[in-house]
Amino acid sequence: MSGSLRIGIDIGGTFTDLVAIDASGEVRVRKVASTPGDYTQGIMAGLAALLDGAGATVAELLHATTVASNVLIERKGARTALITTAGFRDVLEIRDLRMPRLYDLAWQKPAALVPRRLRIEVTERMRPDGSVAVPLDRESVAAAIARLCAEGAESVAIALIHSYADPAHEREVAEAVREALPDVAISESAAILPEIKEYPRTSTAVINAYVQPVVRTYLARLEEKLAAAGIAAPLRILQSNGGLASPEFAAHFPAHIVESGPAAGVVGAAALARLLGEERLISFDMGGTTAKAGLVEAGEVLRAEAMEVGGGVLAGARLLVGAGYMLKLPAIDLAEVGAGGGSICTIDAAGAPQVGPESAGAEPGPVCYGRGGTLPTITDCNLVLGYLDPAGLAGGVVRLDRAAAAGAIEARIARPLGLSLAAAAHGMLRLAAASMMRAVRAVTVERGRDPRDFSLLAFGGNGGLFAASMAAELGIARIIVPPLPGLFSAFGLLVADTEHHLARSFRTRVGEAEPKAVAAVLGALTAEADARLDAEGFAPERRRLAFSALARYAGQSSEIAVRLANGQSLAENFSEEFAHAHERTYGFRAPAGEAVEIVGFSLIARGVPEEARLPERLAPAEADAEQRRSCWFPDSGWREVRILGRRALGAAAAAGPMIVQEYDATTLVPPGASAMRDDFGNIRITLAKADRNAEET
């Protein structure tokens, strides 16, 4: 390695992954233990190891962090207050009333991030058109400030009714708080989300306020340590929407970085899709406890307009909302299911097999880890069938006890079901694949796409083990397992762009839209985007602005984003463009002539880097000697299978079965499939198309 390095740093619950790339495309990686007490320790240790003897300087540090989401999951945020309009202090707690579980008398909704005592009302009222119904009462503001002071609030969200229409009152309250209490962090709802609907806006502002002091401290500490280590390179933080931003922005609007971690892998998938010319790609990231699917079409990731955070993973989460905290900011749309290597296999009260939703997690972990786990898991099943190396994961750091795994599966699954050990273990893998398929179907079938039109990009420690069987069930013919599959999220950071996503409410019918008013809204969005990109150091010629209108048929209650083709105004044929987008999203269009209404505009502002960020290829690591191992498959039973490293895989397709075993992941190529390595370094698996019943036992 030489010259200047760009380094991606991805913090997970267990490991901190670092991937460095130099100008020639050479890659160096490090996986170090995460240090939850102070994550910067793990980062600095990883950086020291990575840079040791590299003789290179650091050009840029790109960082995905779970710091903000951990604060929400663990409820360890700042002592946060909320200032709101008189009569509405309970909006935050009432939410939208809905709950994520039917028939569950034990349902406990997440406690509001701001207790009722700290939800303080001020006297004022705006109308929907931004006119003032009740002027802001200064005395009530003074009383609110006295309350903040008495309660020792560290951070405050200000969310007033209709502030999206005119934020004047919010600003005035913020000014007064800032003047009286300069140390209290302030989050104004309309500055974060200038959109109609008080609950999502309030909740988003509160999340921002709740995590802000923690994130700010974390970023300051990290920058301080980097400086102390002599690393002067700029630090950039990945947002939930997949775009990078400056630490200053992240510290000011940390609500944007809550889902930073999971976004990185999909950003990598999108970059790879553009490089490989893959028009339609499903990204599939499977780790120890969850599996996540995302969508990349024409090189662009699929985004969601809102998410819930801190609520855990629930089946059916797309229909049944309310498990977590509402964050209405654009994020990469990921469907997540609670299935991973640690998922536990059981027999239900009716004698039927079941996988998950319980997970053995890292402690006690699967039976084969020998750390006290007694319930068989998916990892145990993979081991028993020969798909995983008994010598262990991560280059032999963890040895796996095959006999213990086999004993648990035999006693708890195979015997009760009257199946052989192998048939039982394989059956459990198929059940796990079925639940992971729900994540894939959630981003395809449920959005009117046919998964058979897609390639599957599988990564994460377990992605390559399940890709082929899942693809077979879904009718997907082509699988790509990228280089560094276990570190792919850190790799994704290296190819992300700076991006800012902005939106504003604006209600009008198409055809009745005042061009001047539209221009004013788009102009305001442009000004804000320019300010942000300017602060990020992007000259005007390196800025790319893409406007969309948020539109729906009159009468519908949710909208879709339709790109404004000409950039700056509503085109004559906007209704037709909307109908086209509607058909693409939902599979139908309304009869011609149906009124279309606009409820807002959004803007994605991108800062384009001066040089391409993706190397032409990623060289695989040195190959280990080829081995053979006995593996079980439904049609052929036990048979000797080639175990090889990625480097040993050639450019010509080789027939399965075989297992590609790497430092950080294992890829299974089942009988009937073939695999090769492409120019970039990806493993390409092709399934025999007619062979969609191959997995039937």
Next chain:
Amino acid sequence: MKGDPITEALFRAAIAALGDEMALTIYRTSYSGVLKNIMDYSAALCDAEGRLAAQGLSVPGHLCSIPVALKAALARYGTDIAPGDVLAMNDPYEGGMHLPDIFVFRPIYAEGALIAWAATICHHTDVGGRVPGSNASDSTEIYAEGLRIPPLKLFRKGVADESLFRIIEKNVRVPERVLGDLRAQLAACEIAERGIVELVRRHGAEGVRALMAAAMDHSERLTRAALAALPDGEATFTDWIDDDQIDAGKPIPLVCTVRKRGTDMEIDWAGSSPQVKGAINNTHSYTAAASFTAAICVLGTEIPNNDGVFRAIRVRAPAGTIANALPPAACAARGLTGFRMLDCCLGALALLYPDRVPAASEGGNTGITVGGFDAARKPFIYVDFLSGAWGGRPWADGLEGNTNMFANMASFSVEVIEAEQPLEVLEYGIVPDSGGPGKFRGGMALSRTWRMLAEEGILQVRADRATHRPYGLQGGAPGTPSCNMLDPGEATERVLPAKLTMTLKRGETFRHRMAGAGGWGDPLARDVRLVERDVCEGLVSEAAAARDYGVVVAGEPPRVDETATAALRAQLRASRAPYPAVAREALPEAAE
């Protein structure tokens, strides 16, 4: 025949996913807020005989309504069913529930045989009749309630029946929404067909039939295993609806007897009120939905909903009662009766299994409609439902600001209401001291206040629990009653009945305060720290903390005075009788 357990488990996962995909299809393609925000729809797969095989995530109130409706449609058409047919219906007296709920069924064929039915039900925004929303509680005959569709073919062999479409279009107030939502139902059926055809390709027609049957058997085994784990017994519980708005002030009793023996349960509504004049009469299927919901709440939530569940739990409802009305009884607003039946059936289950069942909820949602013309003479309809308090539970406080179990409904955004309707919302929040005191207290009520900005409009309110409060259990107190009020806090203030239809004029304000939920267990046994927290949070006043809980809290921030509390609790224990096991009224003031 014993099948392969792995294949069966995979098949169950596949049809469960398919049911959810149908539900999601409706969710994303429907027009109306009723479907999107309120989730008042369901989707299901049935076998060729019309038995429920899988139901997508949706509203408990539709549980098992689909097979009843489908069987009625099959009874009408017999074997006169062909590929490409689509059936539609909403008649409560021929398989339906109430007129706004339109069912759409599509037969699915493969290998030349009828394999399955795709089934959907959606609550439509309007189906005509005398009031916007077709939901009035004061209609007295079904003929006033809107367009009545017996099982009919909407499509014959793939060809739309134009006359039926045009009749629908001309008889509803918002045809673009109704037709848009019908399209969503058709789209969901198409998703189901694709999925079933794929499963047949994989397993064969016979295989799919056998696997559907196995899925039902699996749910039956799970249900029976859960039932076997409960002690046998029989209990009868009575709860009341305040009135039906027509016979104002005349309480309507609901009587539920639960008999549990071995692996069977029977839920019997004998003794309930004869059917009533107002529009709150149930079909048998809606009574069954409430009964099953109560049973499933107690049995556990992990059992896939299909025919197997219904085999182990029988619901009886004598014809001619409010639980199983005969024509031409009106039933548009029967949602209220379903909610109260859930309270009532849970009450009976609480007598049998006291450690599993919470005290009464707020009583179900309140429906509020304001309709009229705005300044530009454009018509407006505002339909909203409020719900939100759970009874105290044997292990925890009741929730506040959370939907009622029976209807997973969202509330409308205040800002959206003001942007779209000539209404101003003055307040929306939690009412302190409204949840029934208990060791685990009931959830606090919600309140919302509107001001009329248009010249005038017709206000309709369907509320309840104003005279019959949500019951407390095991020594817990009942929640506070609901209340409707005109011009609260002004000289013109007056209390209105729970159910009303009236003109609201410009500048007038209307407040609805829901009932608070019942408490569970003796309030004097409540952890003093929880009382302190509630006072701190402004949910319980210092006065109520002393009066109801015997806890002396004072200061800023409020802190418990332990000594004074011990003395007060001892005094209250000595001087006042505890609440009964089922408490419906407040205790008389403690003797000095």
